[in-house]
Amino acid sequence: MILIKNIEVFDPKPIGKKNIFICFDKIAYISHSVNIPDRNFPQVEILDGTGLKAIPGLIDLHIHINGGGGEGGFYNRTPELNLTKFTLNGITTCVGLLGTDGITRNMAGLIAKSKALESEGITTYCWTGCYSVPTRTLTDSVRGDIVTVDKIIGAGEIAVSDHRGSHPSEEDLIHLACETRVGGLISGKCGVLHMHLGDGKKGMAPIFDMVEDSDMPFQNLLPTHLNRNKLLLKQSIEYLKIGGFVDITTGIKNEGDEAVSSAELYTAILKENISPYHVTMSSDAGGSMPFFDSRGKLTKLSIGMPSTDMDSVRESIEKGLSMELALIPFTESPAKFLKFKNKGIIAEGYDADLVLLDSKLNIHTVISRGKIMVQNYRPLVYGTFETK
Template sequence: MLLIKNVEIFDPRSIGKKNIFICFDKIAYISQRINIPDKNFPQVEILDGTGLKAIPGLIDLHIHINGGGGEGGFYNRTPELGLTKFTLNGVTTCVGLLGTDGITRNMEGLLAKAQALQSEGISTYCWTGCYDVPTRTLTDSVRGDIITVDKIIGAGEIAVSDHRGSHPSDEDLIHLACETRVGGLISGKCGVLHMHLGDGKRGLTPIFDVIENSDIPFENLLPTHLNRNSLLSRQCMEYLKMGGFTDITTGIKNENDDAISSSQLYQTILKENISPYHVTMSSDAGGSMPFFDSSGKLTKLTIGMPSTDIDSIRESIERGLSMELALIPLTLSPARFLKFPCKGKIAEGYDADLVLLDDKLNIHTVISRGKIMVQNYKPTAYGTFENK
């Protein structure tokens, strides 16, 4: 049991200074005063939250947990992410996925890594598939994976408008979207088709075509990387105004001439009176971030990191957004969209996933599923093979 005393809470709304009582992996009680009995009561650890801000643990729905890359050859394969890469950056829930490489990285390995991270202390889920269409699955179908594998919540990341993808037709995407939707309906999961958008000429047009030519609801489609170029950013605004949901990549930081930072695009979206609950953010951590010239030749390769999530929150606040608005795309919005009913909010009965920030919005303490993972800016829990 854990009692956090005198901490300023953003749930993500500001609800003032209160005490938070955690029992096992749940938030049991929130009040301005909580008295622990002196006798006949289990031992309670006390954590002084004076001067700190409590926010929900971050939810990152797009992380290459078992590595990715390889566009520049085998030596460009990025490594698996250790536990502290998540916890030191406030990520307490993630959704792992494959990308370009569905051969040397496979669904069996992805699921094993997700199970490992869950055992080490954070909450994990998976998208089934990779860039390819037909995509790669554990069972004989996307629908089968979603229904029969607990951790799999939808399909992704399917490549659209990208020279590294398989250029799926409208019919291909509609079929995949139907598979994910029905899988979600039967299993009670979100059943989302999560789509990678590249720098191709068509941009979001294939997604517009799915909406126009099928009965798939917006709630079952989530395109990502929409801040990677000016075309996608413009189409993103149009898609949102139609009622769509979009994911913005925090790891994109004006590295290309017309790339837009996540905080910049988000601020533009809010100025158009679009609900923040139609926007999620994710880091693309663990995956390679390649740069190609006009002839398609690889010129540079970097690795995405989870630290860009908390950086985006800080940048949004620096741009004048409230703490509540800055937090929503990485907390309550993905929790609602992905149908995680007990995550994304600091409230009684919710999972005890919290991040305590200092006055400069640096991560002081991280609690995942009721266990302290980071305290006084340092890890208190490590992955099995991490250097302690």
């Protein structure tokens, strides 16, 4: 049991200074004062929250937890991410996925890594599939994966308008979206088709066509990487205006001359009077960030980092957004969109996933599922193969 005293709480909206009582993996009580009985009561660890801010643990819906890359050959395969890559960056819930490589990386390995991270202390889910269509699955179908595998919530990341994908037709995308949606309906999950957008000439046009020519609800479609070039920037706002939902990549700022930061696109979206609950943000951590020349030759490769999520929160606030607006794409919005019960806000009965920030918005303490993972800026819990 943990009692956090005298802390400023953003749930993500500001609710003032409170005391937060955590019992096992849940937030049991939030009040101006919490009195712990002197006798016949289990031991409670007390944390002094004076000068700190409590925010919900971050939800990152696009992370290559078991590595990605490989566009430049086998030696370009990026490594798996260890536990502290998540906790030190405030991520208490993540959704793992495959990318370009669905051959040497596969769904069995993704599920295994997901279960390993959950055993070590954070909450994990997965997308099924990879860039290609037909895509790679664990069972005989996308629908089968979503219905029968508890961790799989939808399909992704399916590549659209990217030379590394398989150039799916409109019929391919509609079929895959329908399979994903029905899998979600049967299993009670979100059933979302999560689509990677590349630098291809058509941009989001295939998604606009799919929406126009099918009965697929916007709630089952989530395109990502939309801040990578000018065409996608413009199309993403058009898509939002007709009711769509988008995911912005926090780690994409340096990928090409036309890329903008997630905070820059998000602020532009809000200026169009679009709801922040139609926007999520994710890091693409663990994935490769390749640069190709005009002939399609790989010129350099970097790796996505989970630290870009909190960097985006800070940049959004520097641009004049409130803490609440800066946090929504990482907390309440993805929790609602992905149907994650008891996640995304600080409230009684919800999972005890909290991040405590100092006055400079640096991560001081991280609590995941009621356990202190980071304290005083240092990890208390390490992954199985991490060195202290």
